[in-house]
Amino acid sequence: MTSPHTHRTLRVGIVCPYSFDAPGGVQFHIRDLAEALINQGHEVSVLAPADDDTPVPPYLTPAGASIPIRYNGSVARLTFGPRVAAKVRRWLNDGQFDILHLHEPMTPSLSMLALWLARGPIVGTFHTALIRSRALQFVYPMVRPSLEKFSARIAVSEDARRTLIDHLGGDAIVIPNGVYVNTFTHATPTPQWQGTPDAPTIAFLGRLDEPRKGLPVLSQAIPHILTHYPNARFLIAGKGDEGKRHAEQQLSNHLTNVEFLGAITDDEKASLLTSVDLYIAPQTGGESFGIVLVEAMSAGTTVIASDLGAFERVLDNGQAGYMFRTNDPNDLARAVIEALNNPTERTQRTQRATEFVQQFDWKEVTTKILTVYEMVLSASTALGKVTEDPSALTHPREAS
Incomplete structure (x- = not known):
């Protein structure tokens, strides 16, 4: 067109x-x-x-x-x-x-x-x-x-x-x-949000009080991920006191691995997405597109998303990221571990995302x-x- x-x-x-x-x-x-x-x-x-x-x-x-x-x-x-x-x-x-x-x-x-x-x-x-x-x-x-x-x-x-x-x-x-792709491509990383192969950083961004944004699914997956990567850190950004309290109850034995960032600015979001190793999109439904997936892809970060139709299309049917069964914390943990265990494959999918995202x-x-x-x-x-x-x-x- x-x-x-x-x-x-x-x-x-x-x-x-x-x-x-x-x-x-x-x-x-x-x-x-x-x-x-x-x-x-x-x-x-x-x-x-x-x-x-x-x-x-x-x-x-x-x-x-x-x-x-x-x-x-x-x-x-x-x-x-x-x-x-x-x-x-x-x-x-x-x-x-x-x-x-x-x-x-x-x-x-x-x-x-x-x-x-x-x-x-x-x-x-x-x-x-x-x-x-x-x-x-x-x-x-x-x-x-x-x-x-x-x-x-x-x-x-x-x-x-x-x-x-x-x-x-x-x-x-x-x-x-x-999406202003260059805003995320050229964002400045924040050192305390960056990870290492043994201590990767994994981000979630969304309204914590809305169950359909999927924080409860991620919370259930975190203990299993930590059995494979005990030093992994989970950075959770977004508003919602009630959702935060519920997540803290779910993660009571693992809170040392979790940091709640609260509401963040647009600049902080771009910095977060370009700093972390993985971005998790565990939404359970009601998503027509997936703008934050595109932002993470623009930032060069590997995306792991539930297999909603909208997310599959944004991730080029999984070729530009990793998919897991919607509302399945065990499959989410599986996808995270697979991505962290195979850096070469992860790099290939991230490079595909960098090309695919230009249309947005x-x-x-x-x-x-x-x-x-x-x-x-x-x-x-x-x-x-x-x-x-x-x-x-x-x-x-x-x-x-």
């Missing part, structure tokens, strides 16, 4: 349904997309839930406080209601956007409100990947009349595309999440998204000409 040669500056409005008070994968995707578009000279405004005192980038318009709601197997911070709808309408009117890009528009938050209120070219990006979703079944009647307003749909993975088809009908083009660089991803924008705008312009001259519907040659 190649981008059309265009030099025009676009005014792009991007709507994020989830709060920047507690950012996650979708928020980071939107932030990076906005900055990639701005770096190419486009004008971008992002609308997202955020408290007035939350630090946000200058291109982001806060839409006010959000409330935590359990949604699609996680806790999402959303905002809704008439007052919020008024803010969305004002933002749309002020922006006069060439194209509106809504993320997760099936989530009852800002994107859904914008879909109801907006006119003109609209692109939707769908991130969610679930086999069955009661939440999507619940909101479908609310948005069904508005689905035809989409000029184009994007899914961040084949799994997200399948969820969209199964729950909403229609189809979408797959454009993966993006924001330079490539932004080009594909801009191509969708241009296709949508071209179709909109053509439709506008037809509408102005109804004879074009029956006499296209005369209209041209």
